[in-house]
Amino acid sequence: xxxxxxxxxxxxxxxxxxxxxxNQHPYVTDEKKRLVMNAMEELNYVPxxxxxxxxxxxxxxxxxxxxxxxxxxxxxMVEVMGNxxxxxxxxxxxxQTSYSRNQEINYLELxxxxxxxGLILTSIENEWSxxxxxxxxxPIMLCNEYNDExxxxxxxxxxxxxxxxxxxxxxxxxxxxxxxxxxxxTESRVASDRYKGYKKALAEAGLPLNEKWFLTSAYSIExxxxxxxxxxxxxxxxxxxxxxxxxxxxxxxxxxxxxxWRVPDxxxxxxxxxxxxxxxxxxxxxxxxxxxxxxxxxEQMIETIEKKLPSKRKEIQLDFKLVKRRSx
Amino acid sequence: xxxxxxxxxxxxxxxxxxxxxxNQHPYVTDEKKRLVMNAMEELNYVPxxxxxxxxxxxxxxxxxxxxxxxxxxxxxMVEVMGNxxxxxxxxxxxxQTSYSRNQEINYLELxxxxxxxGLILTSIENEWSxxxxxxxxxPIMLCNEYNDExxxxxxxxxxxxxxxxxxxxxxxxxxxxxxxxxxxxTESRVASDRYKGYKKALAEAGLPLNEKWFLTSAYSIExxxxxxxxxxxxxxxxxxxxxxxxxxxxxxxxxxxxxxWRVPDxxxxxxxxxxxxxxxxxxxxxxxxxxxxxxxxxEQMIETIEKKLPSKRKEIQLDFKLVKRRSx
DNA sequence: CGAAATCATGAAATCGGTTTCATAGATTGA
DNA sequence: TCAATCTATGAAACCGATTTCATGATTTCG
Numbered sequence: 001x002x003x004x005x006x007x008x009x010x011x012x013x014x015x016x017x018x019x020x021x022x023n024q025h026p027y028v029t030d031e032k033k034r035l036v037m038n039a040m041e042e043l044n045y046v047p048x049x050x051x052x053x054x055x056x057x058x059x060x061x062x063x064x065x066x067x068x069x070x071x072x073x074x075x076x077m078v079e080v081m082g083n084x085x086x087x088x089x090x091x092x093x094x095x096q097t098s099y100s101r102n103q104e105i106n107y108l109e110l111x112x113x114x115x116x117x118g119l120i121l122t123s124i125e126n127e128w129s130x131x132x133x134x135x136x137x138x139p140i141m142l143c144n145e146y147n148d149e150x151x152x153x154x155x156x157x158x159x160x161x162x163x164x165x166x167x168x169x170x171x172x173x174x175x176x177x178x179x180x181x182x183x184x185x186t187e188s189r190v191a192s193d194r195y196k197g198y199k200k201a202l203a204e205a206g207l208p209l210n211e212k213w214f215l216t217s218a219y220s221i222e223x224x225x226x227x228x229x230x231x232x233x234x235x236x237x238x239x240x241x242x243x244x245x246x247x248x249x250x251x252x253x254x255x256x257x258x259x260x261w262r263v264p265d266x267x268x269x270x271x272x273x274x275x276x277x278x279x280x281x282x283x284x285x286x287x288x289x290x291x292x293x294x295x296x297x298x299e300q301m302i303e304t305i306e307k308k309l310p311s312k313r314k315e316i317q318l319d320f321k322l323v324k325r326r327s328x
Numbered sequence: 329x330x331x332x333x334x335x336x337x338x339x340x341x342x343x344x345x346x347x348x349x350x351n352q353h354p355y356v357t358d359e360k361k362r363l364v365m366n367a368m369e370e371l372n373y374v375p376x377x378x379x380x381x382x383x384x385x386x387x388x389x390x391x392x393x394x395x396x397x398x399x400x401x402x403x404x405m406v407e408v409m410g411n412x413x414x415x416x417x418x419x420x421x422x423x424q425t426s427y428s429r430n431q432e433i434n435y436l437e438l439x440x441x442x443x444x445x446g447l448i449l450t451s452i453e454n455e456w457s458x459x460x461x462x463x464x465x466x467p468i469m470l471c472n473e474y475n476d477e478x479x480x481x482x483x484x485x486x487x488x489x490x491x492x493x494x495x496x497x498x499x500x501x502x503x504x505x506x507x508x509x510x511x512x513x514t515e516s517r518v519a520s521d522r523y524k525g526y527k528k529a530l531a532e533a534g535l536p537l538n539e540k541w542f543l544t545s546a547y548s549i550e551x552x553x554x555x556x557x558x559x560x561x562x563x564x565x566x567x568x569x570x571x572x573x574x575x576x577x578x579x580x581x582x583x584x585x586x587x588x589w590r591v592p593d594x595x596x597x598x599x600x601x602x603x604x605x606x607x608x609x610x611x612x613x614x615x616x617x618x619x620x621x622x623x624x625x626x627e628q629m630i631e632t633i634e635k636k637l638p639s640k641r642k643e644i645q646l647d648f649k650l651v652k653r654r655s656x
Numbered sequence: 657c658g659a660a661a662t663c664a665t666g667a668a669a670t671c672g673g674t675t676t677c678a679t680a681g682a683t684t685g686a
Numbered sequence: 687t688c689a690a691t692c693t694a695t696g697a698a699a700c701c702g703a704t705t706t707c708a709t710g711a712t713t714t715c716g
């Protein structure tokens with residue numbers, strides 16, 4: 001591998017001048033520039049990125065944390081982030097926390113060891129107080145996830161509204177017995193806010209909150225199937241159910257059909273995310289502006305890095321949209 | 329940020345000794361080791377990865393190329409690769425080529441500039457001859473994709489067999505008019521082999537090959553819908569169709585139902601990949617051992633890096649499995 | 657026209673580690 | 687017992703770039 005020294009020698013100039021050409025520094029005559037270019041060409045030279053990183057103290061790499069990349073919500077987010085980052089000359093390191101606290105903390109070392117210039121968290125497993133110390137080592141921000149204590153830029157969705165418009169829609173369809181499904185993460189404000197929106201819609205319509213219709217541990221298609229069975233076995237089942245994800249909704253629907261229930265007549269179902277599968281099966285759902293959220297987050301991160309902005313709280317809130325289909 | 333120098337000073341030792349402790353070199357007395365450990369602890373020291381990379385000439389980072397991370401086939405692959413890499417102490421850089429030749433070449437510079445120790449390609453956009461020169465800069469391997477000229481380790485699926493068992497299944501169900509859908513990439517042996525398998529099954533059964541039933545540009549759900557319309561408008565349409573992906577199959581199915589066709593009676597459909605959606609809607613499909621292919625590839629890559637194996641052709645071939653559901 | 661500002665270049669310091677080489681004391685073995 | 691080997695440590699070289707500083711040539715301007 002040719003080094004900058006080899007190029008300098010071949011061009012009959014100093015390393016400094018070669019470096020200047022590489023970095024488009026002014027104060028290099030066109031003639032020398034040409035000499036250097038030719039030498040670089042001839043030696044098939046490319047600057048060594050490790051050396052550059054060390055000297056410049058920056059890596060042009062950004063880490064993105066997701067629970068699992070196979071979750072379509074997150075993979076869409078990463079797709080957009082990756083493309084935008086590449087456009088701006090940054091690499092993306094993918095960190096899958098697998099919903100594990102340890103894994104998340106392990107990956108945080110990346111920032112500490114200066115392997116990345118910044119971190120975007122799309123979900124948090126640990127307490128904020130465990131994450132905060134890492135802010136000393138580089139910029140951290142939240143995208144999708146949010147946390148009241150975190151003094152970092154946050155791009156997020158108005159989950160209260162998300163829960164509200166979904167539930168509201170079911171009420172408008174004439175339902176009075178409305179169930180609610182969610183995961184188990186009690187730390188996350190995403191979950192609690194969405195539930196708040198649900199309660200708000202019920203309260204506004206003067207409908208009671210029935211705790212028996214609150215269903216948990218809902219993440220996957222399989223969970224949805226299980227949840228349908230729970231519903232079917234109730235004495236006084238809900239006639240409509242608000243779910244936290246399209247997968248869960250799809251699972252409920254599938255199992256409902258297996259049991260000869262009609263959707264939406266016997267049970268109306270509303271999903272969340274508007275993943276491709278929702279359109280496919282005709283699921284009413286809440287659409288999230290994933291592209292925008294991802295792009296805004298990456299923009300913010302790159303700005304923070306390049307302008308060396310101090311870390312501070314800054315909220316960018318985006319809205320949901322209801323997509324009505326045949327499941328309600 | 330504390331450096332190794334600071335630690336050395338605090339411990340009253342040389343940088344060398346500190347480095348030895350970090351790298352678990354023998355020949356350090358327990359007492360000095362303790363001194364160093366304490367100093368590191370006190371200063372909250374972590375070695376700077378850029379410096380380490382520069383000196384050691386390795387990055388502990390692997391790049392994985394995928395066309396788009398939102399394609400579930402690739403996101404599953406990346407999930408497994410990412411987790412396995414992390415387990416072995418490697419990072420994953422995600423490179424989305426977006427099916428673009430330029431993008432692919434741009435990313436190849438990563439290897440040249442020594443930002444990664446190796447490259448795993450899961451699909452190739454360019455001619456192999458355009459990629460080959462980069463082999464000088466580090467190990468490259470193929471996973472899923474394969475290419476006859478490439479003198480690199482390749483983990484792949486027997487696509488001929490994939491095309492064969494799918495088509496064979498349709499024939500066994502009594503179909504004689506069997507259509508075939510695929511993308512447009514003529515470079516890829518993945519595509520051509522799968523088609524070979526299809527032809528082989530037809531030939532064995534003495535069935536004719538009808539070029540009108542060969543449908544192209546099939547990638548997405550939308551494409552599937554379009555393809556159904558093409559089929560519906562044929563004078564002599566096929567009664568069954570083999571598709572290159574579950575999404576396309578799902579699109580065809582959805583549009584078929586919209587037009588009051590019954591599946592599988594009016595049209596049998598077989599997908600490819602066995603994505604979650606296939607189970608959901610009851611699509612017969614060809615299952616790929618994604619986990620295994622991904623793990624084997626990552627294993628091979630890490631071995632190549634760590635043992636500095638010379639680049640040479642090595643084929644690891646895995647098999648498909650038919651998953652029968654109600655669409656056939 | 658002479659001082660100040662600008663342009664062009666290279667030597668040397670620097671980023672923060674690891675590796676090589678030299679050295680000295682402690683052990684081993686013939 | 688004395689040479690050979692092993693253990694333990696540090697000084698200095700090195701990885702390959704960028705940045706600072708110094709210097710001389712050229713241009714600008716009052």
